[in-house]
Amino acid sequence: MTWQKIDSYNAPSLTEFVSSNHMRDDIVIVGGGLAGSEAAWQAANRGAKVTLYEMRPKEMTKAHKTGGLAELVCSNSLGSADPLNAPGILKEEMRRLNSLVIAAAEQARVPAGSALAVDRDQFSSHITRALQGHPQIRILHEEAADIPIDCLCIIATGPLTSDKLSQAIRAVTQSRHLYFYDAISPIVDTESINMDVVFRASRYDKGGDDYLNCPMTEAEYNAFYDALMAAEKVQPKEFEKTPYFEACVPIEVLAERGRRTMQFGPLKPVGLKNPRTGSESAAVVQLRTENVHRTCYNLVGFQTKLTYPEQKRVFRMIPGLEQAEFLRYGSLHRNTFINSPQLLLNTLQFKARGTLFFAGQLVGVEGYTESAAMGGLAGINAARTLTGQPAITPPPTTAHGCLITHVASSDPRHFQPMNTNFGLFPPLSNPPKDKEKKRLAMSRRALEDFDSWKMRSRLS
Template identity: 60%
Template structure:
């Protein structure tokens, strides 16, 4: 390839989606990815779009805003959703994927695209020539992080993210555990391990007393509320976990016909159902402590762990202070940012941010107007949050219906209100997407 029209730094979900969308708009793209020459603390595969925290892309239904966001991306032919739908595994009311198959599909699509050049090389400085999309992710390397810190003029905001353990399926004791989805919805897609009150309280006490991996001295530990380590939740009170990831509601034990006091759920992690991850069990316990304590869970006494939990620092900028609504850096319009480094949280949100950045950058290149998605859509709601949140207290955010403009008219119950918001979002998405895909080019 001759000199690219657009340079993208980072081959994660946001970078791949940005490259795909920019190329679809006719731009020549060069995508830089530092793997396999260098890996972040959480990554181990040379593939693009590696999922590390979970294989779940969360709720599929429209009663959840992330379900609406996924449907918007699906209707806009996002590469992320094409790969996810092609590699989906059973997960009840959620969309989950075979992580390796998903990354393989994403990598294949990027490598085969004639408009995209993939360069396996670490970028330590923000490119200065031409249009750039910075999608280096929440685990941006230290060298590039220093460059971004200098660019923003202030220290990074940051939080800690945790990875949940994965158990080999044939090491689960199914004389104790059973397969079912909550309230019987979605088939037998989850493995459930029941705890009595005594077992649960002993488990909570063990979490509190367990040895944790200490944070580095120069880093203040700030957890993202939606991804709290189980031991941090246990510190909040005896019953916090029982009303959180270990809630037993809708999961009667088939041996007794009654709901247990608490339940640990495991979700299928691969196509062959040979691996299951512990739902909501992100942790920063030391690995010996994880093995010891998790094997006290009924049904997991002989558990073999394909992966143990870990903790890493995630980095993001203060988007309201630094970015335009078009994801362009203020005062430097040729620089776009995308993905979790902007302050969106979650796999789907990261891909959505890359989707928008790729379209916006290509249109900027072609001197075409940049139409923002309506605020009533999930895509628009995310952008609005990044642009208008309180810059003095900015924190990462998953998409949620609280970010959407309220509905007009009569009062509705919560479930009806959410479905109405989703219907409005998809209706308002169509004319915006038609505008984006129109053939007219303004030179």
């Protein structure tokens, strides 16, 4: 089979790929969103031949409007571009890898302060033209119903993965490791928690001091309940209007079932004796650590549809969280992601099949930039694998590296998608007390380590 331009190339279907008895010499990427587009760009720029499958506009989703690659379906903002913020560090690292997504965003940028916001149409058009014009990439607008086994493959289909491909992913990952709903609890910075109020303990003293506990008096609980009931909620999109799974009911929906319901659920005080009073409280909010460094904690059972400003206002009523800095707000929406710590290596390769990679939101990251970054790494590693080079992983001190650490090394029992935040970065050995200086030091360390890694890996 000769390599030809997309207009004249008559590609076989995925089913024909599977039935072939020889390994193909190109990389198949399924999904033309931000992750798939970045994966195709990074792999092709390293000499790999790439076949990119995008089912739109032949088969549309309930959220997309066009057939363009990398169409943004929610916000038009890619988040902060400030290099002293964690998302800004990630963008700078991507820029140093010659990211197509970052280049397109800068071309299509619209005024939005320190945020990198874009004109959606221009952004998508820039990426579509770049990939269509790349001599190493061919784009096929058809649905991928299965996963090819006779080639290197990257699955980057995102939260709106088609039913057919979802079935294929469910089969290869053994169904129990595929989830369809993002039930996310808020995460707060450890340094912003009032340790004079909270106490460390596990229920009935089982499990050591794994949890921080925020004790509530009866009056504090009632005030919190009333505020929660009155708070503004995000209205779900039409395709998200489905019954809740009992395991991921929003905290405010529990509250609607009765004033005492939360006290028998996530705010249950039983078995948690406050060492300061020697007795149980009326209610207790538990915080569970998100990483081995204990730099961030999530509010257990607090998946929510409250708007972000309301989450900040209402959840700061919890004793000990009066000045909480939220690294991630809670949400509950339709999504598709795999239990990556159970299934993936830190190179984004599937543990059971080294020729299969996953990327984007599917691996358990939140946000446009994070999805694109994971696509970029998958594309780089697939291209290296194709030529017999070892797959590589950025240092954990970098924004890419700390995301990979979350994806591949989190506790699979509590795995949830995550965006880039400083809580994921390893602590500094001698951190400055001033917050701005501390963030500057973390930014410098990340970019210095990233450049050293890039040089060692001989990445252009």
